[in-house]
Amino acid sequence: MAGSVPMNTAKASVSRNQTTRSTGAVKWILIGTALLVLLWLIVLPLAVVITEALKKGWGVYVEAIRDPDALSALRLTLLVALITVPLNTIFGVAAAWAITKFRFRGKQLLVTLIDLPFAVSPVIGGLIYVLVYGAHGWFGPWLQAHDIKIIFALPGIILATMFVTFPFVARELIPLMEDQGQQEEEAAVTLGARGFRVFWKVTLPNIKWGLLYGIILCNARAMGEFGAVSVVSGHIRGETNTLPLHVEILYNEYQFSASFAVASLLLLLALVTLLLKGWFTRKSSH
Numbered sequence: 486m487a488g489s490v491p492m493n494t495a496k497a498s499v500s501r502n503q504t505t506r507s508t509g510a511v512k513w514i515l516i517g518t519a520l521l522v523l524l525w526l527i528v529l530p531l532a533v534v535i536t537e538a539l540k541k542g543w544g545v546y547v548e549a550i551r552d553p554d555a556l557s558a559l560r561l562t563l564l565v566a567l568i569t570v571p572l573n574t575i576f577g578v579a580a581a582w583a584i585t586k587f588r589f590r591g592k593q594l595l596v597t598l599i600d601l602p603f604a605v606s607p608v609i610g611g612l613i614y615v616l617v618y619g620a621h622g623w624f625g626p627w628l629q630a631h632d633i634k635i636i637f638a639l640p641g642i643i644l645a646t647m648f649v650t651f652p653f654v655a656r657e658l659i660p661l662m663e664d665q666g667q668q669e670e671e672a673a674v675t676l677g678a679r680g681f682r683v684f685w686k687v688t689l690p691n692i693k694w695g696l697l698y699g700i701i702l703c704n705a706r707a708m709g710e711f712g713a714v715s716v717v718s719g720h721i722r723g724e725t726n727t728l729p730l731h732v733e734i735l736y737n738e739y740q741f742s743a744s745f746a747v748a749s750l751l752l753l754l755a756l757v758t759l760l761l762k763g764w765f766t767r768k769s770s771h
Contacts, residue, residue, distance in 0.1 A: 534752055537745035549735075549743035550750065557723045558731035559750065561642070565727065566707040569646045573703050577654025578696065582688065584655075585662040586670065599655050602648055610648045611716025614641055637719030642727070645713035650706045657699030658692055665691055698762065705758040709751060 539546055549555060580599060584592055602610065616622050618635040628635060635641045669691070673683045689696075711729040718725040726734065728751055735744035 531752060534745055534748050537741060538749045540745075541742045545742050546746045546749075549740075549746035552743070554723050554726065555728075555731060555743075555747050558726045558728045558747070561639075561725070562708050562727045564639075565642055565646050566704050568643055569650055569707050570700060570704045573647060573651045574654050574696070574700055576651055577656075577658060577699060577703075580655045581658035581662055581692075582684065584659055586667060586688075596659075599652050602650075602652050607645075607649050607710065607712030608716055611645045611713035614644050614648075614717050618644075636717050637721065637725060639725070641717035642714050642725060645717045646707050646710050649710055649713050650703045653703040653706060654696065654699035657695050657702065661692055661695040662688075701758055701761050705755065708754055 580595065583589070584596060615636055617624060618628060618641065619625050620629065620636070622636075635644070669687050670683050673687045708727075709729060710727075711733075714727055715730060715733075718727070718730060720726060720730060720734065722734070728747060732744050732748045732751070735741075735747060
């Protein structure tokens with residue numbers, strides 16, 4: 486009996502070592518698989534974009550970027566983002582504040598509607614606005630009678646972009662504000678603060694990094710949106726083409742180097758977005 490204790494200890498040690506080796510093997514298999522998938526799905530396509538963009542030399546690349554249609558598409562892309570992101574930020578903050586800080590009928594319906602663009606195809610989202618504001622839509626005749634153009638113009642592009650991007654800020658803030666609870670706001674109210682003063686002095690400082698994170702994601706989607714914008718834009722060169730639409734037109738015209746050169750602009754914007762996203766993530770974790 487006395488010798489059974491060391492024997493059991495030895496068996497337990499061997500079992501632990503086998504478990505450790507097995508766990509280590511599984512870990513490296515999973516890491517290797519993830520790296521291979523990332524290499525195949527992300528790194529390789531990005532490398533192709535850069536390679537094809539510079540395939541015919543730096544001069545062709547610069548010429549494609551400086552093309553008036555490309556510059557117009559860039560300006561329109563930035564303008565749409567500049568308009569839609571602040572509007573969606575205001576909506577997202579208001580929706581998250583209402584959902585997490587107040588009780589009211591229809592709260593679950595509001596949450597469902599916020600999630601709706603995640604479930605609906607962007608093309609369907611664009612088609613909705615055509616059916617509502619198009620020439621043969623519900624308000625089409627009235628808009629034509631008053632010389633108001635929404636579809637195939639800037640307002641339609643803004644509406645379509647807002648549809649696909651408005652969940653991002655709200656969806657980033659809702660779980661964050663739910664985790665934080667209402668204790669600090671209640672303490673501020675007890676001390677005499679009211680309304681927006683509570684928001685500016687208590688709520689906003691607690692959610693600022695999550696808010697910036699949501700804004701970055703919203704901005705990235707706004708600049709890269711293709712499906713909904715493609716339906717409502719009309720593909721008018723130099724007027725209603727955003728960068729993604731301009732890339733498609735160049736590619737369809739077999740101007741491959743020019744299309745990849747313009748696509749590299751979107752890639753640059755995406756990389757900047759990722760860097761900011763990583764920085765905000767580290768800040769929010771602290």
